[in-house]
Amino acid sequence: MLIRPFGINEFWIIVMAAQWTIALSAIAFAGGGVGGLLIALARVSDAKWPRLLATGFIRVFQGTPLLMQLFLVFFGMNIMGFAINPWIAAAVALTLHASAFLGEIWRGCIEAIPPGQREAATALGLRYFNRMRYIILPQASRIAIAPTVGFLVQLIKGTSLAAIIGFTELTRQGQIINNATFSPFMVFGTVAAVYFILCWPLSLLARRMEVKFSRSTTR
């Protein structure tokens, strides 16, 4: 086999593959945002069954490896009669994964709102929807920002596992280039650097918001 050197072209191919990592992260984050809100609301619900179901969902997704979740969706789609498509499988699995984690994070934020807020809203005659919409969620969302950005970093890193089921994002592109150039040190160094550039600003942002928030609430 012809081995070509790792040059500027290979470097750009890897950098450009980051768009698929970003796209996959964005889809999973958007889907996970919707799913996570539903899970969080079910988790703090007064009704028993939604609460139990949401708890079970969170337990299973936090208690099993993301890699296995990807495999199960990937092969499960085949069983249910869909054509195997790594792109869709990765998007579905990461969305479910993000739903569970965001649901658990946001549950904590909702529960952190003092019960007096809810009681006062009820006393004012607000029913469930308006109480959540105008009283609880706006306050909870302020607490939620920092840990949510923190989870986004985890999610971006998690998309790398889609490489194992054959979706060509940043890590998979690195593997492909490595097979052609056989300079793993350069290739995976570049791949790691691109992830770092994506994740580090978000990590810093999350930390800064956390500090800002704890300062504003300790007063």
Next chain:
Amino acid sequence: MYTFNFEPVLAGFDKLLLGAWVTVQLSCAAMVIGLILSILCAAGKTSRVAPLRWVIDAYIEIIRNTPFLVQIFFIFFGLPSLGIRLSPNSAALVALVVNFGAYGTEIIRAGIESIQRGQVEAGTALGLSKLQIFRYIIMKPALRTVYPALTSQFIYLMLTSSVVSAISADDLAAAGNDLQSATFASFEVYIIITAMYLIMSIGFSAVFSMIEKAAFRYPLSR
């Protein structure tokens, strides 16, 4: 309609159990070594030598902001070009230790910061040596404070260890990969493997809460 066929999975179940045992060993070894690394790094971050602090900070940020899969590819495929050649299992262990160390350092550091200055001063006043102060006045209560965070980080480490199957180490996920390519019962194999991981994480949680009850029975100071 698809009919599930668990027979080939059950026929190879001993291999899966062996894989699960490797996963447990790998995770426990990585946690113990990683915890030592974390304590050293956390102590190093309080050092007066600035370059040492920078190196530790860089290590933490790099590990926390890159995926584990890329870290393990870098260690397994990249390091041989520097002359460091590791077997899949040792590369897996090194990668898990390095990964856990970065998260562990932050957790331990948070614990150390929760110790009030007066405690250390009281220890000095009682004539305790530096090592005694670090061990009894700083580390012991700090570990208690961060124990829940450490245990959930361990569970996360064990789940993450499934990724080492990508360099064909001998862990549970890799045993699953072998079994599914031999039997083609992919979905069934991964259902069982996923259930085994779930049982392991529930089991470890239970063990950790028992340890917590036994080890931290003395009353809280606050």
